[in-house]
Amino acid sequence: MTASPGLDTAQLASPDLLRSVFRRHAAGVAVITARGEQGLAGFTATSLSSVSAEPPMLSFGVGAGASSWPVIAATDHVGVHILGEHQQDLAATFARSGADRFGPPTVWREGPEGVPVLDGVLAWMVCRVVARVPAGDHRIVLAEVVRGDPSGQGRPLLYHQGRFNGLRD
Secondary structure: OOOOOOHHHOOOOOHHHHHHHHHOOOEEOEEEEEEEOOEEEEEEEOOOEEEEEOOEEEEEEEEOOOOOHHHHHHOOEEEEEEOEHHHHHHHHHHHOOOOOOOOOOOOEEEOHHHOEEEOOOOEEEEEEEEEEEEEOOEEEEEEEEEEEEOOOOOOEEEEEOOEEEEOOO
């Protein structure tokens, strides 16, 4: 039996190790949106996960120091948008600190529960927040799906090695 590659060069746990490993993990790209007393908020997320089919629930992570966190922390509903490979610029806008995320060229409309719903996405859901769980420097948000539309056209946008990419055949 041969040893797994890298056992002799294994690193101690650190933020840099975690980031380096997850750069190798291709993840789908979503944008989370919300409306609160402070206004509109949104951010790009690669931590979106399906949690439960009955009831339909999902989770995502958000940094406790992120500009969007105060709105997410106080709102009852969030929008979850699955981006297509044609939306790299939109993903970058919602990932950039200090960007006017809801100004032109972003196209959106008010959706169910007053949540901002982005146009042109592969799919969207409006979800009711059911829990916010502390997890280190982040919060894990658990949310139950209330409404949605999976009918957008195109292929998914992925995040890998620090860049947005499309699928390759």
